[in-house]
Amino acid sequence: MDSVDLSVLKAVRDWRAGGHRVWLATVVRTFGSSPRPPGAMLALREDGVAVGSVSGGCIEDDLIGKAREGRLPEHRAEGVTYGVTQEEAMRFGLPCGGTLQLVVEPVQDAYWVGDVLHRVERHQITARQLNLANLSVDLMPAGPDAALVFDGEMLTTVHGPRWRLLIIGASQTSSYLARMALALDYEVIVCDPREEYTSVWDVADTRIVKGMPDDVVLELQVDVRTAVVALTHDPKLDDMALLEALKSPAFYVGALGSQRNNEKRRERLALFDLSAQEIARLHGPVGLDIGSRTPPEIAVAILAHLVQERARLARSAARDTELNAGEAACVTPKQTF
Structure with a gap:
């Protein structure tokens, strides 16, 4: 809500x-x-x-x-x-x-x-x-x-919140992203096993989970109304989450980092049990390319991309509904007199 x-x-x-x-x-x-x-x-x-x-x-x-x-x-x-x-x-x-x-x-x-x-x-x-x-x-x-x-x-x-955002990493960028996401009807869950980060997390109405990222993705039973965004800059944590998120039905999976770093990330992911199609789902660098540099600007870019992706999915669903209705009309038997 x-x-x-x-x-x-x-x-x-x-x-x-x-x-x-x-x-x-x-x-x-x-x-x-x-x-x-x-x-x-x-x-x-x-x-x-x-x-x-x-x-x-x-x-x-x-x-x-x-x-x-x-x-x-x-x-x-x-x-x-x-x-x-x-x-x-x-x-x-x-x-x-x-x-x-x-x-x-x-x-x-x-x-x-x-x-x-x-x-x-x-x-x-x-x-x-x-x-x-x-x-x-x-x-x-x-x-x-x-x-x-x-x-x-x-x-x-x-x-009530019908969309979920799982943020990997309780960083400064994460805090801006969490605050903005709350205003856009998301339930916000922040995963970070590092005590030095979670101990100072201060964003109200969010849930902190201290487990390992791959376990948390599985425990949350990520669905088509969930976005997963990895923001730790630590491959050991980000990649663990991505390995499970990219196999899930999540409508959006993204990771922070430069184009070069994300190309290396894709190479690492290819060494595991991910298909080329699953790896292609990764939005990396995460967010829309609006020239963002500061943590709040990066948060805006990410949320703008989520808005865009949800709108695209809604249009696609509407087209499918119209198509199915049209096909049903075509096969409806005509009454004869």
Whole structure:
């Protein structure tokens, strides 16, 4: 769960505790181009104060105006659609053809917010089910593949870290990377068997594991929602992690170092039970080539590459879905009369 959504829920909790009237707006559907994805949230107070985002700004302005004027729902949650016509899309700053559907709910009892935040802090994934008619809320465990569901009567949203980042080495670069990754919906695990590094690690909401890197990769059961980034500069540690990570389904495996050092690394890896295809998965040097030199710049380059890779995978999955749907349509028997 990224830092924006955490800020939204914390605002809802604090405002209700202060006696304010509060609404929570959630993007539930998008059609065509849209500024924010399903699940994006905006918290609104009766005086127009807002936290979060559901669009580029114009829809927020409209909702803020309605909150101030008392024109938001009071006793049930309601669906609101923006951009139905071309004129509305232009007025609200939506891209050409874009339509955004929201659920706006009055938060009468915020008891569930603290529970969700507590579960997120413990790196648990939670589904929240809202009954639009009576505003009842149920919380239940969810898996990393859980997605937002809206049927017009019930809204189910998913909260918690559904992506993992395993960092090998508790270095200064690692600390910058960990802090930034927490803001991008990652559960961050840092592996380093060296006591002199782990004893001074101070990044909150991350997990330190002191085992050997290859063992840790196996113990974590690295999956397609996990990235593994080796940052120790010590081949004895980095290579151990890479030997297992490159054989895993991890969506991203990278290692710090120059082009020359990484070529030598690939030569070393080829001496073990890795195929050429597995070694080719290694992103080394790690991160996008943006000319980064300092630890925070390197962290930005790595996270930018993770964002790019996740977007590429999402586009690929969407194309596969469309292709499968098209193939299914082609083989559907035609009705004869």
